[in-house]
Amino acid sequence: MPRRSPRIAAAAGLLALGGTLVACASTSEAAAPLSSPSGSGAADHPEWEKYTFTIGDNSGDGSEELAKTTGVFDNAPYKVKFARFTYGPPLVQAAASGDIDLGSVGDVPPITGAAKEYGFKVVAVNRSLRPTQANENIVVPKGSALKTLADLRGRKIAVPQGSSAHGLALNALKSVGLTPKDVKLVFLDPAAAATAFNTGKVDAWSIWNPQSAIAVKNGARILAKGLPPIDQTSSYYVASASSLDDRTKRAALTDVLRRLAHEFAWAIRHEDKYAQALSKEEGIPLDDAKASVAAFETRVTPVVESDIAAEQKLADAFLEAGQITKKVDVSSITDNLLPAGYDSSKPEVAS
Numbered sequence: 001m002p003r004r005s006p007r008i009a010a011a012a013g014l015l016a017l018g019g020t021l022v023a024c025a026s027t028s029e030a031a032a033p034l035s036s037p038s039g040s041g042a043a044d045h046p047e048w049e050k051y052t053f054t055i056g057d058n059s060g061d062g063s064e065e066l067a068k069t070t071g072v073f074d075n076a077p078y079k080v081k082f083a084r085f086t087y088g089p090p091l092v093q094a095a096a097s098g099d100i101d102l103g104s105v106g107d108v109p110p111i112t113g114a115a116k117e118y119g120f121k122v123v124a125v126n127r128s129l130r131p132t133q134a135n136e137n138i139v140v141p142k143g144s145a146l147k148t149l150a151d152l153r154g155r156k157i158a159v160p161q162g163s164s165a166h167g168l169a170l171n172a173l174k175s176v177g178l179t180p181k182d183v184k185l186v187f188l189d190p191a192a193a194a195t196a197f198n199t200g201k202v203d204a205w206s207i208w209n210p211q212s213a214i215a216v217k218n219g220a221r222i223l224a225k226g227l228p229p230i231d232q233t234s235s236y237y238v239a240s241a242s243s244l245d246d247r248t249k250r251a252a253l254t255d256v257l258r259r260l261a262h263e264f265a266w267a268i269r270h271e272d273k274y275a276q277a278l279s280k281e282e283g284i285p286l287d288d289a290k291a292s293v294a295a296f297e298t299r300v301t302p303v304v305e306s307d308i309a310a311e312q313k314l315a316d317a318f319l320e321a322g323q324i325t326k327k328v329d330v331s332s333i334t335d336n337l338l339p340a341g342y343d344s345s346k347p348e349v350a351s
Contacts, residue, residue: 056103
């Protein structure tokens, strides 16, 4: 999923969560409170009360508003804040510096972060339930003469550097025998890229939803969809290495992750409310949010060997294309917080 700006200060407004506690009896309408990772109940961990966890909120998934809607953190013994980012690389940097404790990013930011030797780990996968539904695309403006990926030779492509959309662009070009040297990659954050795209300063734009969906609604055309085999459809949770190294904090952080998993499991059963949350969080029309929601239907799972293999293949492609300068060993930056076989569609609840 979407992806962020180089200045950590731009991740403004760490907002404390509010909302009404939701009882187990009303799970058809909102999420029930989760138990602790040990199954004994989070209330049995008074030592967690000293923690305030900051969750990196990757723009575009509605996670902060969903947390308020579901009340999923209301009975947690720790406090939770959200830090807003516009795309992934600065979120990974914030995880490495300890400015955030946990956050979700696309497939590329862990690779570019590891190449810079940032201190973080990949701890879970936000796995797409609709692998045929693209969450990001390469789009061209209305009336563009570009018909195929091969037509991009010599053209300007707006790309958020180090983001999942950067990976889509790289692999899409490779699929037709092109390299970054055959085009002009214009590295812009999503807001600046939208302006460049809308004013004709670039010929194409590699970007995720809701920006992609909004562009198409306004007349843009999809040149390439972000789907296998050229793109992954899942994203990854990263966590601060310092938080993971503290045994007590690690246990509490696992509880945070499980609550986020519960939140998204609830969201895919309540698409209308999910769209409302996304609309409010992103400040976009409800119809645009509804157009994006299907691509956000995900399930939080442990990282498995096929995920590591896919990330390793992408990391090697980035090195080969000269987009990073250091080989990345993906297995060395993987540290699962969730047990094997964890299924967030059946979360633990306190009844």
